[in-house]
Amino acid sequence: MKKAVVLLSGGMDSAVTLFIAKRSGYKTNCLTFDYGQRHKKEILFAKHLAKAAKSQHITLKISLPWKKSALLDKNIKVPENRNISGKEKIPATYVPARNTIFLSFALSYAEAIGANAVFIGANAVDFSGYPDCRPEYYKIFNKLFKKATKLKGIKIVAPLLHKTKEEIVKLGKQLGVDFNLTWSCYKGGRKPCGVCDACRLRKKGLQAATS
Amino acid sequence: MKKAVVLLSGGMDSAVTLFIAKRSGYKTNCLTFDYGQRHKKEILFAKHLAKAAKSQHITLKISLPWKKSALLDKNIKVPENRNISGKEKIPATYVPARNTIFLSFALSYAEAIGANAVFIGANAVDFSGYPDCRPEYYKIFNKLFKKATKLKGIKIVAPLLHKTKEEIVKLGKQLGVDFNLTWSCYKGGRKPCGVCDACRLRKKGLQAATS
Numbered sequence: 001m002k003k004a005v006v007l008l009s010g011g012m013d014s015a016v017t018l019f020i021a022k023r024s025g026y027k028t029n030c031l032t033f034d035y036g037q038r039h040k041k042e043i044l045f046a047k048h049l050a051k052a053a054k055s056q057h058i059t060l061k062i063s064l065p066w067k068k069s070a071l072l073d074k075n076i077k078v079p080e081n082r083n084i085s086g087k088e089k090i091p092a093t094y095v096p097a098r099n100t101i102f103l104s105f106a107l108s109y110a111e112a113i114g115a116n117a118v119f120i121g122a123n124a125v126d127f128s129g130y131p132d133c134r135p136e137y138y139k140i141f142n143k144l145f146k147k148a149t150k151l152k153g154i155k156i157v158a159p160l161l162h163k164t165k166e167e168i169v170k171l172g173k174q175l176g177v178d179f180n181l182t183w184s185c186y187k188g189g190r191k192p193c194g195v196c197d198a199c200r201l202r203k204k205g206l207q208a209a210t211s
Numbered sequence: 212m213k214k215a216v217v218l219l220s221g222g223m224d225s226a227v228t229l230f231i232a233k234r235s236g237y238k239t240n241c242l243t244f245d246y247g248q249r250h251k252k253e254i255l256f257a258k259h260l261a262k263a264a265k266s267q268h269i270t271l272k273i274s275l276p277w278k279k280s281a282l283l284d285k286n287i288k289v290p291e292n293r294n295i296s297g298k299e300k301i302p303a304t305y306v307p308a309r310n311t312i313f314l315s316f317a318l319s320y321a322e323a324i325g326a327n328a329v330f331i332g333a334n335a336v337d338f339s340g341y342p343d344c345r346p347e348y349y350k351i352f353n354k355l356f357k358k359a360t361k362l363k364g365i366k367i368v369a370p371l372l373h374k375t376k377e378e379i380v381k382l383g384k385q386l387g388v389d390f391n392l393t394w395s396c397y398k399g400g401r402k403p404c405g406v407c408d409a410c411r412l413r414k415k416g417l418q419a420a421t422s
Contacts, residue, residue: 058276060273060274060276062271062273063272064316064319064323065269065271066323066324067323068322068323090361095319096319096322096323096360096362097315097316097319097322097359097360098319100315100319100355101312101316101319103315104314104315105275105308105312107308107311108275108277108306108307108309108311108312109277111279111307111308112275112277112307113277131358131360131361132359132360134358137355137358140351140354140355141355143351143354144311144348144351144352144355147342147343147347147351148308148310148342148348149307149342149343150301150305150307150342
């Protein structure tokens with residue numbers, strides 16, 4: 001059975017991506033990061049999601065002591081009620097090179113277990129404008145994968161890159177994703193704040209998919 | 212003053228690279244990894260080197276639980292007395308995607324502190340044939356740097372890529388590197404084993420540079 005590493009944050013997009021990988025016939029090996037994020041509770045959701053998908057799951061603790069992000073530094077405010085067109089200024093929740101770090105570990109894991117794909121739920125339509133969510137970034141990273149390892153033929157699969165949040169939710173429902181097992185809010189409080197980018201994008205998707 | 216992040220292992224090549232970065236006018240910020248390596252003692256050497264170079268220094272602990280390398284798994288033997296032409300089969304000391312992971316963290320650090328260069332002591336002449344030490348890998352990674360971050364203009368500098376070990380040692384001596392402050396042996400014992408690739412490449416360089 002072909003194997004994949006799936007980057008699983010615990011949010012909606014990575015949950016749908018996990019189920020896409022499974023439907024595509026992969027034995028899935030999920031990878032989640034405890035990177036000092038404000039919404040650390042997403043890790044617990046990732047665990048439940050991996051279990052629901054009968055997937056292997058590893059959580060890695062990493063440290064980014066230089067912070068420089070509202071997700072890592074509680075002195076920086078999480079922006080509220082922003083324009084979420086993806087065309088605005090990159091917000092303070094951006095974490096320097098986060099996806100590059102995540103994909104690097106995923107590549108290492110994939111090579112070690114002989115997997116031939118790394119799945120990531122990146123999206124460049126309904127997103128916060130992060131540079132490491134854009135198609136041109138993945139195009140080059142796929143080229144890097146070809147040169148970086150001893151085992152050849154590992155590829156990045158980003159199946160949600162060009163989908164709207166509405167399409168992502170609809171696809172997830174078709175695949176049997178339980179969105180109650182996902183967490184989005186950047187603030188990570190007891191209840192979702194409703195005003196951060198992550199909450200608003202989630203709401204946009206769920207509302208559009210049921211209307 | 213322009214800033215650089217320098218990947219510092221504690222070995223000869225990264226030590227020389229640190230001093231090259233300093234001579235090039237950079238304020239240097241060293242980054243060392245505690246990644247479960249057999250030769251963990253190199254970290255102590257990295258600390259002394261950073262101090263000797265009056266450089267900032269961070270050591271990050273990361274975990275690669277999938278191992279798949281003689282440097283991470285004591286059940287896998289470190290190859291001895293190999294042909295070190297760099298053209299042989301990639302040896303068991305190869306760590307899946309290690310430089311990709313290190314460079315990703317370095318990129319994050321560089322962006323966070325506003326540095327415009329990441330220095331790495333990779334070498335593709337007197338080396339063990341690792342894929343992530345080859346020029347074509349760095350060429351693509353530099354392209355990735357351009358797309359991966361909010362802060363633009365961060366570049367990878369690998370000044371030793373095309374140098375022989377002899378040239379590296381001679382350059383280091385010119386720059387005032389104290390090679391007694393460096394550690395190479397993969398086995399990390401009390402004394403260098405003398406037969407692993409790292410020991411043999413070190414010896415080759417030191418002998419050639421003094422003959």
